[in-house]
Amino acid sequence: MKNTKRKYLKFTLLLGLIFAVSVSCEREVSDEVDFARFTNSPDVYIDGFSGGLEYLPFGGSKLDAFSVDGEVKYKGTNSMRFDVPNFGDPGGSFAGAIFPDYGGRDLSGYDALTFWAKATKAATINEIGFGQDFGENKYLVTKNNLRISTTWTKYVIPIPDPSKLTAENGMFWYAEGPENGDGYTFWIDELKYEKLGTVAQPRPAIFGGEDLEAEAFIGIEGLIPREGLTQTFNLASGINETVIAAPSYFTFSSSNVDVVRVSELGVLSPVGLGSTEITATLGGVKAEGSALLQVSGGFEFAPVPTRNAADVISIFSDAYTNVPVDNYNGFFGGQTTIGGAIEIIEGVENIIVYENLNFVATSFTNPTVDASGMTFLHVDIRTEETIDSGDSIILELIDFGPDSAFGGGDDTGGGITFTSGDLESGTWISLDIPLENFTNNTGGGLGGFANGAKANVAQVVFASGGISTIFVDNIYFYSE
Amino acid sequence: MKKKLIPQWYSASEWRTLSIIKGFLLSTLFITTFGCAVDDTQTVTNFTQLTMQDEFDTDGAPNSNIWGYDIGNGPNEDGWGNQELQYYTDRPENVTINNGVMIITAREESFQGSEYTSARLLTKDKFSQTYGRFEARIRVPYGQGMWPAFWMLGVQDSPSEIWPFIGEIDIMEMRGQDPTKLIGSVHGPGYSGGEAISKEYVFQNDRLDTGFHIYGIEWGPDYVNHYVDDVLYNQITPEDLPEGAEWVFDNDFYILINVAVGGTFVGSPNTETVFPQTMLVDYVRVYEYNGLN
Numbered sequence: 001m002k003n004t005k006r007k008y009l010k011f012t013l014l015l016g017l018i019f020a021v022s023v024s025c026e027r028e029v030s031d032e033v034d035f036a037r038f039t040n041s042p043d044v045y046i047d048g049f050s051g052g053l054e055y056l057p058f059g060g061s062k063l064d065a066f067s068v069d070g071e072v073k074y075k076g077t078n079s080m081r082f083d084v085p086n087f088g089d090p091g092g093s094f095a096g097a098i099f100p101d102y103g104g105r106d107l108s109g110y111d112a113l114t115f116w117a118k119a120t121k122a123a124t125i126n127e128i129g130f131g132q133d134f135g136e137n138k139y140l141v142t143k144n145n146l147r148i149s150t151t152w153t154k155y156v157i158p159i160p161d162p163s164k165l166t167a168e169n170g171m172f173w174y175a176e177g178p179e180n181g182d183g184y185t186f187w188i189d190e191l192k193y194e195k196l197g198t199v200a201q202p203r204p205a206i207f208g209g210e211d212l213e214a215e216a217f218i219g220i221e222g223l224i225p226r227e228g229l230t231q232t233f234n235l236a237s238g239i240n241e242t243v244i245a246a247p248s249y250f251t252f253s254s255s256n257v258d259v260v261r262v263s264e265l266g267v268l269s270p271v272g273l274g275s276t277e278i279t280a281t282l283g284g285v286k287a288e289g290s291a292l293l294q295v296s297g298g299f300e301f302a303p304v305p306t307r308n309a310a311d312v313i314s315i316f317s318d319a320y321t322n323v324p325v326d327n328y329n330g331f332f333g334g335q336t337t338i339g340g341a342i343e344i345i346e347g348v349e350n351i352i353v354y355e356n357l358n359f360v361a362t363s364f365t366n367p368t369v370d371a372s373g374m375t376f377l378h379v380d381i382r383t384e385e386t387i388d389s390g391d392s393i394i395l396e397l398i399d400f401g402p403d404s405a406f407g408g409g410d411d412t413g414g415g416i417t418f419t420s421g422d423l424e425s426g427t428w429i430s431l432d433i434p435l436e437n438f439t440n441n442t443g444g445g446l447g448g449f450a451n452g453a454k455a456n457v458a459q460v461v462f463a464s465g466g467i468s469t470i471f472v473d474n475i476y477f478y479s480e
Numbered sequence: 481m482k483k484k485l486i487p488q489w490y491s492a493s494e495w496r497t498l499s500i501i502k503g504f505l506l507s508t509l510f511i512t513t514f515g516c517a518v519d520d521t522q523t524v525t526n527f528t529q530l531t532m533q534d535e536f537d538t539d540g541a542p543n544s545n546i547w548g549y550d551i552g553n554g555p556n557e558d559g560w561g562n563q564e565l566q567y568y569t570d571r572p573e574n575v576t577i578n579n580g581v582m583i584i585t586a587r588e589e590s591f592q593g594s595e596y597t598s599a600r601l602l603t604k605d606k607f608s609q610t611y612g613r614f615e616a617r618i619r620v621p622y623g624q625g626m627w628p629a630f631w632m633l634g635v636q637d638s639p640s641e642i643w644p645f646i647g648e649i650d651i652m653e654m655r656g657q658d659p660t661k662l663i664g665s666v667h668g669p670g671y672s673g674g675e676a677i678s679k680e681y682v683f684q685n686d687r688l689d690t691g692f693h694i695y696g697i698e699w700g701p702d703y704v705n706h707y708v709d710d711v712l713y714n715q716i717t718p719e720d721l722p723e724g725a726e727w728v729f730d731n732d733f734y735i736l737i738n739v740a741v742g743g744t745f746v747g748s749p750n751t752e753t754v755f756p757q758t759m760l761v762d763y764v765r766v767y768e769y770n771g772l773n
């Protein structure tokens with residue numbers, strides 16, 4: 001992947017050169033203009049790579065997942081064959097690649113990428129589309145969960161707005177993992193861009209087509225969620241086909257730019273107090289969905305920790321060097337919690353946001369933390385929700401024991417509950433909890449932490465009774 | 481000049497071949513034109529003397545001198561014999577003229593026990609004609625379960641004469657889930673419903689719901705020619721009927737325009753169907769049969 005990145009950069013450099021040349025030759029005949037034009041060649045893979053096409057697998061993928069198959073084909077002499085690995089394949093955990101043409105192509109005359117496909121079994125390709133070039137991915141298009149069957153079928157991936165694609169590099173890309181742990185094979189043939197003339201009735205959407213209301217804070221930028229940016233067309237088959245479209249296909253607008261500005265990449269920048277509505281159009285069609293943003297001030301961060309770093313083992317804090325963390329949300333079975341760590345101000349302020357909280361863990365198992373010399377856990381928690389009398393927040397610590405691994409009979413755990421009287425809405429609550437106070441059994445049924453060794457602490461768990469969204473900051477152990 | 485001559489290759493399924501032959505035919509045509517006067521060439525329409533036209537140029541309700549309404553869900557409350565799901569009304573929410581087009585709107589709303597509303601206009605007892613050219617410029621709705629139509633029924637000889645004996649000519653109908661397929665048909669005794677004499681015309685690199693198209697028939701003694709835009713895609717003559725079946729297209733017919741929702745012909749709308757849906761009618765024009773063709 002590094003290689004290709006470099007290649008992309010080289011390409012931009014080249015473009016710069018072309019422009020420079022064009023400028024210096026401004027008075028030349030118009031032949032020079034043609035020089036900068038991109039080919040409109042529609043073919044991606046018919047019976048071989050089209051001119052300029054490259055194969056670049058994703059890092060971590062099975063590098064040889066793609067091959068040319070002369071036996072199985074829809075038409076002509078061969079097809080593209082993709083071997084999705086089994087779970088645990090040492091060659092790579094998934095199949096995925098991009099097929100760019102770094103010469104660039106003018107695809108503005110087409111309305112869809114089409115291909116014929118079949119598979120060894122009915123399957124669902126996780127992601128497939130075009131516009132991915134290991135660079136900006138400016139006009140990335142992703143069709144999620146494409147169902148394929150064991151018979152050759154034609155598939156149509158519509159272009160959200162063809163007029164944007166005058167110099168596109170990303171001809172085709174896909175990513176697919178094992179299905180229920182099992183690999184399989186699928187084939188693609190006659191992969192090309194077409195002007196079908198039947199890609200119609202556009203219905204773009206932002207924010208998943210919903211009208212949202214949200215609070216924003218001065219100086220804290222937000223991003224319009226990529227997965228909620230879609231374009232839907234009705235195809236000749238009568239099917240409504242929805243793809244995820246990159247922000248650059250959209251024209252965003254803010255009804256009050258003195259409150260929030262929105263960039264062409266969908267970055268929301270709150271700049272003043274008041275309210276504003278964020279809407280968008282795609283190809284002149286108003287997108288369904290909007291966000292009404294209220295800006296009432298700046299975001300109040302948790303108090304900056306002042307303890308001496310020598311007395312601290314930090315899991316998550318901008319004030320200290322943190323231990324390696326596996327993840328801030330393990331997405332365990334039975335868990336409804338979404339969210340995790342987010343960067344609020346680049347390189348300066350990070351917090352954890354958990355939404356729809358029932359329980360969630362921040363895990364640090366590589367390596368586990370030796371907290372045997374520590375006496376307290378510090379956590380800052382904040383919720384904007386009204387605290388009702390039955391509401392509570394539970395913190396748990398899990399120690400994996402001498403084997404440093406989950407299970408094995410040596411795990412210990414302990415919890416402590418903070419009830420409504422301990423909680424307050426709209427302000428940071430700083431908790432300094434003696435480790436021996438983690439005396440309750442955990443939701444997972446573990447006990448023995450409070451009096452245990454605490455030499456292989458691996459998880460901090462947050463659980464909620466009645467509170468949906470919490471902010472978390474400055475998780476660290478310290479000794480006193 | 482035989483207008484009944486519909487070459488065999490004017491079949492929608494062989495459109496690709498057709499374009500080639502058409503090109504060939506065109507060059508032939510030029511030669512022929514130079515050579516002498518009129519000859520055996522494909523003409524889409526022949527009749528040019530207007531007998532009725534509605535250009536829908538006055539905003540508001542349609543002209544009551546031309547158009548009446550079917551209201552409700554059918555005389556037998558069976559969705560007009562097709563298990564259609566809409567309740568027809570004459571409310572502006574379902575039919576109105578705006579900016580030079582008549583807009584029929586199919587809505588998803590609970591109304592008089594139905595889940596959808598729409599409109600069906602007809603010229604019964606106001607305008608009918610035997611033979612001639614009947615055409616309308618229409619943009620159809622789309623989506624699973626939408627069933628727009630521009631069609632005609634024969635005036636009853638007596639109250640006891642019922643469908644299909646009165647005859648039916650479908651100038652344009654389509655299934656919203658098949659946005660590229662136009663269907664033109666005739667129905668009569670022994671060839672009605674699923675047995676109608678019918679032909680599909682598939683638009684190539686285009687579809688019915690994205691723009692206006694002209695749908696029409698030219699109808700004379702012993703033939704009905706179906707055309708769309710500048711393409712004559714079918715001719716039906718008594719020879720196309722089942723053996724012994726009666727040709728019931730030699731008397732006055734009136735015009736109907738409607739958008740049905742659901743029913744046996746299209747199936748019900750589903751969660752993918754977008755509502756409301758509109759059919760736009762730019763004009764309806766009728767020309768008299770000139771007896772020459």
